[in-house]
Amino acid sequence: MDKKLQGILDILDKLNSSSNIVKKEDLEEQYENLEDFRMLTNDLDSLLKNFGSMDINNGDEVERILFELHRIITTFEWHFSEISDLNTTILKVYKNKINNV
Structure with a gap:
C-alpha cells in the first residue's frame, strides 16, 4: 500500500x-510520512501474525491488542x-489554474 500512496503523491x-x-513542503512532508506508514504497516503485520498466540480469555491482553489495533487504524x-x-x-483549483480562469 505504501507504493500506491507514493504513486498518488507522485501524481500530485x-x-x-x-x-x-x-x-512544496506539504508534499515533501507527505513523502517523509511514507516511512512512518511503512513502519505502521509492519506493526500491523506483527500484530496480526501474533494474534494466534493470544489468549482470548485474558481480558488485559485482548484489551491491549484492541487498543493497538485502534492506534494503527x-x-x-x-x-x-x-x-x-x-x-x-x-x-x-487545478482546472481553472491551467485554463487561466
Missing part, C-alpha cells in the same frame, strides 16, 4: 509542479486524510 507532485497550488486514517486533503486542494 507532478500536477503541482506546473501549477504551484500547494506548498486511526493512524492509517490520518495518513490517508493528509494525502486526501492535498488531493482535494489541487482538485478544487
Whole structure:
C-alpha cells in the first residue's frame, strides 16, 4: 500500500509542479510520512501474525491488542486524510489554474 500512496503523491507532485497550488513542503512532508506508514504497516503485520498466540480469555491482553489495533487504524486514517486533503486542494483549483480562469 505504501507504493500506491507514493504513486498518488507522485501524481500530485507532478500536477503541482506546473501549477504551484500547494506548498512544496506539504508534499515533501507527505513523502517523509511514507516511512512512518511503512513502519505502521509492519506493526500491523506483527500484530496480526501474533494474534494466534493470544489468549482470548485474558481480558488485559485482548484489551491491549484492541487498543493497538485502534492506534494503527486511526493512524492509517490520518495518513490517508493528509494525502486526501492535498488531493482535494489541487482538485478544487487545478482546472481553472491551467485554463487561466
